[in-house]
Amino acid sequence: MNKSELIEVVAKQSDVSKAAAGRVLDAAMAAITQALKKGNDVTLVGFGTFTVSKRAARTGRNPQTGAAIKIKATKLPKFRPGKALKDAVK
Secondary structure, three states: OHHHHHHHHHHHHHOOOOOHHHHHHHHHHHHHHHHHHHHHHHHHHOOEEEEEEEEEEEEEEEOOOOEEEEEEEEOEEEEEEEEHHHHOOO
């Protein structure tokens, strides 16, 4: 399912226009993104939790030359599904 298909389903189930459903979906994604940028977790009970994970700097290898390269530390978004979502998918 892609974004436009999700918007269509949300619009149909909530009895609103596709444009309104699209704005709501965009606002929800923006709110989650902003919270993660600030370092906060976003928990949607029953669905799951979005968190920010920190990956330490490390030394890697260039696969073509075998030379050692430095890989910078970074932050990554992660999603941990909730129990209700896990049970629904089983």
